Amino acid sequence: MYWQWATRKGNERITNNDAVGVVDTATYFFTIIVDAAEKGSKGSMLATHWAQIITQNVSDTTELTPSAIIELMQEKQLALRDQFLHEIASYTAILYDKVNDEGYALVCGDCRLGLQHTGDITWLTNVHTLANSDGSFFASQHLKKDSRHTLTRSLNAKRFIQPEIQEVSLPKEAVWLLCTDGYWAEHLGENRPWRSLTDDASCLKIARHKLPEEQHNTLDNCFNYSKDQS
Numbered sequence: 001m002y003w004q005w006a007t008r009k010g011n012e013r014i015t016n017n018d019a020v021g022v023v024d025t026a027t028y029f030f031t032i033i034v035d036a037a038e039k040g041s042k043g044s045m046l047a048t049h050w051a052q053i054i055t056q057n058v059s060d061t062t063e064l065t066p067s068a069i070i071e072l073m074q075e076k077q078l079a080l081r082d083q084f085l086h087e088i089a090s091y092t093a094i095l096y097d098k099v100n101d102e103g104y105a106l107v108c109g110d111c112r113l114g115l116q117h118t119g120d121i122t123w124l125t126n127v128h129t130l131a132n133s134d135g136s137f138f139a140s141q142h143l144k145k146d147s148r149h150t151l152t153r154s155l156n157a158k159r160f161i162q163p164e165i166q167e168v169s170l171p172k173e174a175v176w177l178l179c180t181d182g183y184w185a186e187h188l189g190e191n192r193p194w195r196s197l198t199d200d201a202s203c204l205k206i207a208r209h210k211l212p213e214e215q216h217n218t219l220d221n222c223f224n225y226s227k228d229q230s
């Protein structure tokens with residue numbers, strides 16, 4: 001698998017509260033993107049902690065399934081109350097089984113997975129916000145609502161909230177875009193320039209083919225636990 005990571009601190013943010021973890025092996029590809037809210041003083045720490053702890057433990061697991069990942073998350077969530085009692089975050093994890101060509105998204109909050117093919121982007125996963133709390137698929141009319149910034153499902157220390165599981169596929173010539181809301185909503189949805197974004201914005205591009213180099217690529221807030229595939 002080929003992947004590229006782009007992230008930036010929002011112009012109205014003190015710290016970049018986005019992070020990503022990646023594991024790429026001969027049999028599976030796993031990644032998790034995390035976007036912590038400004039609520040609390042340790043948002044950036046929570047994002048990096050959750051990306052690291054989940055990805056690192058996934059890399060040590062031999063039999064991966066969505067259920068096994070959720071069990072791992074539930075176990076690790078219990079320890080959040082020691083450090084992150086007041087912080088909350090969104091995340092979306094992707095598990096792609098290379099052997100069986102099966103993909104799964106685990107969504108909690110407003111990080112989102114899109115599919116880019118011949119320039120067009122189709123959003124594969126929904127988000128959990130007050131703007132679409134009736135269960136409707138988040139669309140352009142929801143972007144204008146301030147309530148889109150209020151999460152109806154999140155990672156927090158008080159209780160474990162199950163992520164929504166969805167099957168996803170990656171055609172050979174397409175690219176997955178795994179984004180925080182600063183990227184998919186503000187940058188793409190509102191068509192704002194990269195350097196003018198008020199919110200933190202991050203995107204992990206994933207493909208089966210080599211990706212062209214882009215000027216915004218970075219390894220900031222990226223934790224790679226990939227293993228030798230030889």
